[in-house]
Amino acid sequence: MDVFEALYTTRAMRRVSEDPIPDDVLKQMVDAGIRAPSGSNRQGWKFIVVTDPEIKxxxxxxxxxxxxxxxxxxxxxxxxxxxxxxxDDEKAQQVVRISKSAAWLSENFHKVPAMFVVLSRNDPTGSSIYPAIWSIMLAGRAHGVGTCLTTVLGMFKPEKAFEILSIPNDKGWKIDAVITAGYPLGKWGVAKRNPVDEVTYLNTWGNETNWNLKEPLWNY
Ligand SMILES: Cc1cc2nc3c(=O)[nH]c(=O)nc-3n(C[C@H](O)[C@H](O)[C@H](O)COP(=O)(O)O)c2cc1C
Incomplete structure (x- = not known):
């Protein structure tokens, strides 16, 4: 797959089929994930790939x-x-759609065929884990696997998740994300975002670029 197709179309794919993801694909998603950079190349991370129905x-x-x-x-x-x-109305409607989709995921979380629980520790930057998370998602995209980055479990129910997954409590680990993964029920598409023109300045704050970039540079 063209790298730009993966970059432009990797987005929250929450509604997925219950078909299992082959081990080779799961393996490559983690193997791609660990190639990502981290501060001082510390790689203070662990990944728990969950496919067991009872644990899910x-x-x-x-x-x-x-x-x-x-x-x-x-x-x-x-x-x-x-x-x-x-x-405004249009953006509010978008949030409503996302919140419905996220609520659906919360009701159907256990049916998602695989999840990657992503943990980190000893990271003064607090953000070293995000390239690895995104790489796992991009690698999934390359294999036709839809993913969704979720954070609420680690934010609001970490003790419960630690217990379920037998994660040691005294080693400094924290759950940064749970990436859900499965074959999408919907279609891939370019992620809708505020255009470059609206969010980019040249050289100094407030200096517009004149790039006239309102539409994505890659599309189907
Ligand atoms: C840091 C972060 C945390 C997120 N946490 C959740 C979450 O807990 N649950 C969920 O359903 N989606 C979560 N998302 C997914 C976002 O809602 C989604 O990426 C965003 O709405 C854009 O969706 P799109 O790429 O399909 O346009 C999270 C995304 C990010 C980047």
Missing amino acids: NQLGDSYREAWDFYVKEFYGGTSDMGASNVL
């Missing part, structure tokens, strides 16, 4: 609790996650 069931229960807590605590339980209060 337990993680699914905790994920749902974490998601419900997140929506209630931060957005007062509103179905649009408070979007209509702060965003």
Whole structure:
């Protein structure tokens, strides 16, 4: 696959089939992930690939609790996650769609065929793990596997996840993400984003680029 196709079309694919992902694919997703950079090349990371139905069931229960807590605590339980209060109509509608899709994932988390629990420790930058996460997702894309980066489990139910996965409590590990993975039920497409023109300056803050870049440079 063309690298730009992978970059432009890797996006949150939450609705996936229950078909298993072959081991060779899972292996390559982690193998690509560990090629990613980390601060001082410390590689303070671990990956737990979960395919066992019983463990997925337990993680699914905790994920749902974490998601419900997140929506209630931060957005007062509103179905649009408070979007209509702060965003224009089109963007608010987009948030509503995402929140519906995310709620669906929280109900169906246990059915996703594979998940990558991503852990890190001893990372003063706090962000060394993100290139590895993105590489796992890109490698999945190259194999036609849809992924979704999720963080609520590690944020709101870490003790439960540690217990389920037998992660030692005293070694400094933290769960940065759980990447869900499966073959998508929907179609791949270019991720919708605010255009380059709106978010980029040249040389100094406020100096517009004149690139006139409103549409993606790669498309189907
Ligand atoms: C740091 C981070 C945390 C995220 N956490 C969650 C999550 O806990 N649950 C979820 O369903 N999606 C989560 N997402 C996925 C985002 O909602 C998604 O990437 C975003 O809406 C863009 O979707 P798109 O690429 O399909 O356009 C997270 C994404 C990022 C980058």
